[in-house]
Amino acid sequence: MIEAERLSSALEDYLETIYELVRHQKVARVRDIARARSVRAASVTPAMRRLADLGLIRYEKREYIDLTPQGQREAQRVVSRHQALTRFFKNVLKIPVKTAEGDACAMEHSLSAEGMDHLVRFIEFVHNCPEGARLLDVFHACVLAQHQPEASCQRCPMGQPGKAEEHRAVPLSAIDVGAQVLVRRIAADGAMRDRLLDAGLLPGEIVEVVRVAPGRVRFDLRRGGFELRLTGDEARAVLVAPPERNP
Amino acid sequence: MIEAERLSSALEDYLETIYELVRHQKVARVRDIARARSVRAASVTPAMRRLADLGLIRYEKREYIDLTPQGQREAQRVVSRHQALTRFFKNVLKIPVKTAEGDACAMEHSLSAEGMDHLVRFIEFVHNCPEGARLLDVFHACVLAQHQPEASCQRCPMGQPGKAEEHRAVPLSAIDVGAQVLVRRIAADGAMRDRLLDAGLLPGEIVEVVRVAPGRVRFDLRRGGFELRLTGDEARAVLVAPPERNP
DNA sequence: ATCACCTGTTAGCCAAGACTAACAAAACCA
DNA sequence: TGGTTTTGTTAGTCTTGGCTAACAGGTGAT
Ligand SMILES: [Mn+2]
Ligand SMILES: [Mn+2]
Ligand SMILES: [Mn+2]
Ligand SMILES: [Mn+2]
Numbered sequence: 001m002i003e004a005e006r007l008s009s010a011l012e013d014y015l016e017t018i019y020e021l022v023r024h025q026k027v028a029r030v031r032d033i034a035r036a037r038s039v040r041a042a043s044v045t046p047a048m049r050r051l052a053d054l055g056l057i058r059y060e061k062r063e064y065i066d067l068t069p070q071g072q073r074e075a076q077r078v079v080s081r082h083q084a085l086t087r088f089f090k091n092v093l094k095i096p097v098k099t100a101e102g103d104a105c106a107m108e109h110s111l112s113a114e115g116m117d118h119l120v121r122f123i124e125f126v127h128n129c130p131e132g133a134r135l136l137d138v139f140h141a142c143v144l145a146q147h148q149p150e151a152s153c154q155r156c157p158m159g160q161p162g163k164a165e166e167h168r169a170v171p172l173s174a175i176d177v178g179a180q181v182l183v184r185r186i187a188a189d190g191a192m193r194d195r196l197l198d199a200g201l202l203p204g205e206i207v208e209v210v211r212v213a214p215g216r217v218r219f220d221l222r223r224g225g226f227e228l229r230l231t232g233d234e235a236r237a238v239l240v241a242p243p244e245r246n247p
Numbered sequence: 248m249i250e251a252e253r254l255s256s257a258l259e260d261y262l263e264t265i266y267e268l269v270r271h272q273k274v275a276r277v278r279d280i281a282r283a284r285s286v287r288a289a290s291v292t293p294a295m296r297r298l299a300d301l302g303l304i305r306y307e308k309r310e311y312i313d314l315t316p317q318g319q320r321e322a323q324r325v326v327s328r329h330q331a332l333t334r335f336f337k338n339v340l341k342i343p344v345k346t347a348e349g350d351a352c353a354m355e356h357s358l359s360a361e362g363m364d365h366l367v368r369f370i371e372f373v374h375n376c377p378e379g380a381r382l383l384d385v386f387h388a389c390v391l392a393q394h395q396p397e398a399s400c401q402r403c404p405m406g407q408p409g410k411a412e413e414h415r416a417v418p419l420s421a422i423d424v425g426a427q428v429l430v431r432r433i434a435a436d437g438a439m440r441d442r443l444l445d446a447g448l449l450p451g452e453i454v455e456v457v458r459v460a461p462g463r464v465r466f467d468l469r470r471g472g473f474e475l476r477l478t479g480d481e482a483r484a485v486l487v488a489p490p491e492r493n494p
Numbered sequence: 495a496t497c498a499c500c501t502g503t504t505a506g507c508c509a510a511g512a513c514t515a516a517c518a519a520a521a522c523c524a
Numbered sequence: 525t526g527g528t529t530t531t532g533t534t535a536g537t538c539t540t541g542g543c544t545a546a547c548a549g550g551t552g553a554t
Pocket of ligand 4: 260
């Protein structure tokens with residue numbers, strides 16, 4: 001029983017797998033663990049030896065595998081992180097359950113205690129507070145409805161004119177000559193996204209609109225000393241924070 | 248220039264580091280990269296060779312290191328994930344900036360495209376929608392104010408009686424005999440948290456209150472066929488969803 | 495010109511965590 | 525009881541990504 005420095009993600013996943021297996025199938029065999037983790041049985045054996053050395057599992061050659069009390073504690077820590085993160089991805093971000101599980105299981109090992117804690121509180125808050133639930137509904141309607149946010153959000157104040165206007169992310173195509181704006185997001189996929197990011201239009205960058213062609217079919221920008229030229233389509237895909245309107 | 252299957256997190260981080268270095272210091276030397284990533288220079292050289300083989304950086308022995316266009320594109324993808332996640336942890340979850348950066352830099356490699364996309368939309372939404380911003384303020388006041396959520400949330404409907412009541416997570420200590428409840432969260436740290444998780448009180452579990460000692464100083468529960476007994480303090484630390492009140 | 499220092503490279507080592515192929519033990523079946 | 529199948533272990537290999545120690549190339553000071 002060697003002292004545990006910090007469990008690697010692989011070992012944490014083995015522990016988690018064993019936990020779920022004994023929970024559901026009553027016993028955990030090498031074979032089950034291998035299948036659950038999509039590895040070969042030959043990879044499981046040495047992992048079991050390591051976990052046994054750490055005092056986290058009871059493991060005798062060719063016998064059923066079981067968690068020690070300490071291993072159980074450790075496994076539960078991992079599982080509860082896994083569940084919380086899954087809930088977040090599934091219920092808040094509305095990711096398909098399989099992807100949500102995958103993302104959760106990848107993140108569960110690296111998230112700081114503080115990050116984890118606040119995330120759990122956030123999930124709880126947004127689920128339990130009726131107002132939070134309402135907001136979440138609006139968000140889901142927006143996100144799920146369509147992928148051009150400047151056109152969506154009918155139920156959300158973001159879609160209304162007036163006070164909300166100044167908080168809204170607007171397409172670069174709507175910006176006037178001379179304004180400096182902050183890039184918020186690139187609303188494009190694939191080749192166009194690549195091209196735009198390639199040109200240095202990263203979220204957080206500040207760009208200035210230098211010139212706009214008649215009919216707004218071409219936009220000349222300046223970013224950090226360099227000029228670049230966008231087509232109208234490209235400019236529509238660059239979402240920016242509108243410039244401050246100080247009279 | 249070999250075909251890129253999928254970059255490892257280590258290589259993505261090297262790429263990211265180079266990107267930031269050329270962005271800020273104009274040149275990236277092995278020494279700078281080593282310092283930025285907290286590794287020895289001897290570890291950097293082979294990584295550079297691999298990145299060069301993948302066609303992502305320009306690297307001649309003992310020369311300054313630079314990104315190829317393809318490398319730049321790849322690096323920007325990583326950087327923009329890094330930034331989005333950092334924003335989430337910092338601005339939404341209110342994690343200290345250093346921890347936020349750490350969490351973001353660990354997650355940025357594993358999050359699915361869909362997860363990333365929805366998360367970015369969520370951040371945007373909650374920042375741009377005035378109502379979202381208000382809710383976020385309430386959340387921050389709750390989370391930052393204190394760590395016993397059943398006592399906090401004065402400004403939030405969660406703290407008010409009436410309709411909100413039924414959505415609230417309540418301490419197990421407030422539950423009546425015979426009720427079945429869903430464990431939401433363990434509001435305890437250290438040894439007590441361990442003890443409770445140890446006893447199987449994981450979020451998602453269903454427990455039944457079997458018996459309550461006079462003065463509510465001891466709670467007997469049943470979970471999945473097993474009985475367990477909690478002290479009053481312990482029962483107060485177990486936050487549960489209250490049972491449905493169907494008359 | 496030479497020496498010292500800084501930087502980067504090489505060689506050689508290690509651990510983790512996967513794999514295949516070969517082998518061994520149990521269980522099952524006839 | 526003896527053969528067959530299932531299951532698990534072992535041995536040996538590979539890649540990744542670290543490390544230290546030794547070495548090499550360049551730059552500047554004396
Ligand atoms: Mn995992
Ligand atoms: Mn997991
Ligand atoms: Mn990273
Ligand atoms: Mn990063």
